[in-house]
Amino acid sequence: MAEDTQSTITYGIFNEAGGHESRVALTPDIVKRLKRSAIDCVIERNAGHAAGFSDDDYIKAGAKVVTKDEVIAQSQAFGFVERPDDDLVARLPKGSWVIGMLGSFTDQEYVDCLDKAGLVGVGIEKLPRQLSSAQSMDEMTSQNSVMGYKAVLKAADAYGSFFPMMTTAAGTIRPAKVLILGAGIAGLQAIGTARRLGAVVTAYDVRPAAKGEVESLGAKFLELGLDFSKGQGEGGYARQLTAEEQAAQQAAVDKKAAEFDVVITTAKVPGRKPPMLLTQAGVDGLHRGAVIVDCAASDLGGNVAGSKPNQTIVTDNGVQLIGAPDLASGVATTASNLLARNVADVLAHFVNDGRLVMDLTEELDNALIVAGRVEAPEPVTEEEEK
Structure with a gap:
């Protein structure tokens, strides 16, 4: 990359902490x-403080630290942790680029906005x-990895005993038995973390390939006696199960969970309602003192019946049900390092000769551009030129 190329694009970042x-x-x-790609950066004051980065850190790296109004006025592209609200959208300059998780799967009204x-x-x-x-742009993977790690720490903190087996003067304490539902990136990270803490780990996922991945990490695969051989959806995400598959899965998981x-539970489907993995019957079947961490808890629902985002509920039978959709934010420094790389690589992909350019005939561009799509003009034939 050319170090001396004059910057023609300014990338703006807002303070989203709170x-x-x-x-x-x-x-x-x-x-x-x-900077090495000839992209200047401006960032709102104190934007990185909660993640462990001071304004001086940004200035030393070559960014300008400015007010929110100045970020808006000076930038042609904006990167986000969470999508901008309607008020901010209305203030952004026409023609500028908005990059982040925009919720386009389920919120067409926002895309229209x-x-x-x-x-x-x-x-x-x-x-x-x-x-x-696309690998270095994969924000879902990077943030889910952080989430899986933190979910285990959250569970261990809430659980009333040890994760590892311990021999004491008063006798031997058995290790905790941990079930991970969803063996994608978050689930695999959770498996590794729980095993490092000494728990006996079992995991389940509808994707056939998951069994080998689970066992390669030293965990057991939960056998339900069911076959969901088409368990992977488009783009490598978990797919929604049919009603019949979901009912059979739920009944089997509910019984085993006890x-x-x-x-x-880690089965998030980006921008969509997550699949139900543990019904009320499954929650009721757990013993007093058991802990559930639902990483997919959201306003659209969660993997666990009764979970609420960012709330801990103690059920009548003494089970702690923790709705924890924002676990990555609890490891803010590392999560920000990963996310920033993902979003920046998306930005850099669209930069060509100092300009932001889309080519909707290219698979990646066509998939990522959800608003402001500009079709390339039809090529002019020799006859038309004459």
Whole structure:
């Protein structure tokens, strides 16, 4: 990359910290990386504080630290942890690019809002993960990995005993039995973390390939006696099961779950209602003191009946049900480093000769651009030129 190329694109980042969010969509290391690609960065004051990055860190890396109004005025592209709200969308300059998880699978009204504002919306949730060129842009994978790790720590903190087996003067304490439902990126990370803490780990996923992945990490695969051989959906995400498959799966999982001390569910489907993996009957079947962590809890529902996002509920039978959709934010420094790289690589993909350019005949562009789509003109034939 040319170090001396004059920057013609400015990338703007806002302070999104607050509530359950501590991450930032740009880190000082990524400022340096983008600088080498002739992209300047401006960031709102204190945007990185909650993630462990000071304004001075950004300035030393080559970014400008400015007010929110100045970020809006100076930038042609904006990166986000969470999508911008309607008020901010209305303030962004027409023709600018909005990059992040935009929820385009389920919220066409929001996509229409971006279109009406004259913005180009790049929805990372639409990333075709199977493309090798898309790997470094895969925000879902990077954040789910952090989430799986943190979910186990959350469960261990809530559980009233040890995860590992311990021999004490008062006798031997058996290890915790942990069930991971969903063996994607988050689930596999959860398996590894729970095993490192000494738990006896079992996992389940509808994808046939998951059994080998689970067992390769030293966990047992939960055998339900069912066959969902078409368990993987488009782009490598878990697919929604049919009603019949879901009913059979739920009945079997509910019955098996009663054997475990901790249940962690990780089956998120980006922008869509997550599949139900543990019904009320399954929750009721767990013993007093058991812990459930539902990483997919959301306003659309969760993997576990009765879970609520960012709430801990103690059921009548003494089970702790923790709705934890924002676990990645609890590891804000690492999560931000990963996310910032993902979003920056999406931005860099669309930069050509110092301009932001889309080519909807290219698979990656066609998938990612959800608003402000500009079709390439038809090629002119020799006869038309004459």
